[in-house]
Amino acid sequence: MxxxxxxxxxxxxxxxxxxxxxxxxxxxxxxxxxxxxRADCPLFTVGGYRDRPTVRTPDPALVVAGDLVRTDLPVALMQRAATSGFLAANALLEPWGVRNETLWTVPGGGRSAPLRALARRFGTR
Structure with a gap:
């Protein structure tokens, strides 16, 4: 706030x-x-999501993981640190054709089309 x-x-x-x-x-x-x-998460400024690094970098041999890293999954802090660690490992193993670790998450689009339509209409998303 x-x-x-x-x-x-x-x-x-x-x-x-x-x-x-x-x-x-x-x-x-x-x-x-x-x-x-509480102000216990000062690292994350409002609107600062786009400024965070992503797991992949321009150098395919260098990846980033941690609670600062931006992911497309709905995770926060320690969950983001662990998730970005898996994503980083998957990215490093990809060139060798090693099977990656599947990450399970909640649906990103909502449970049903009618609920998504209501969310769009009433601006709750």
Missing amino acids: PPTAVREVEEKRLVDALHLVYPETRRARVVAARHEW
Whole structure:
């Protein structure tokens, strides 16, 4: 969040988004709430995704892995470090025709066409 963000406004916005995605939660009573507002990930600036290095570099013998590396998979921090490590190993083994390690992930396009259409229409994606 930007330093000017108002905590109560942003927390309400997140709950409103929850109700938009899961309308059945509107009737639910909040039993406990915990909002984490920490600056514990300063490496990743807002909008900085495109500036991060990718696993592959112009030199096919040099790859990059770690939690800074940009991947096309929905992972964060330590998951990104491990995932980019597998992707880097796969890239290094590729020229020798060694079978790569298959990485399983969630669907990138959503579960169903109607849900994707709703997401596009209401700007939730």
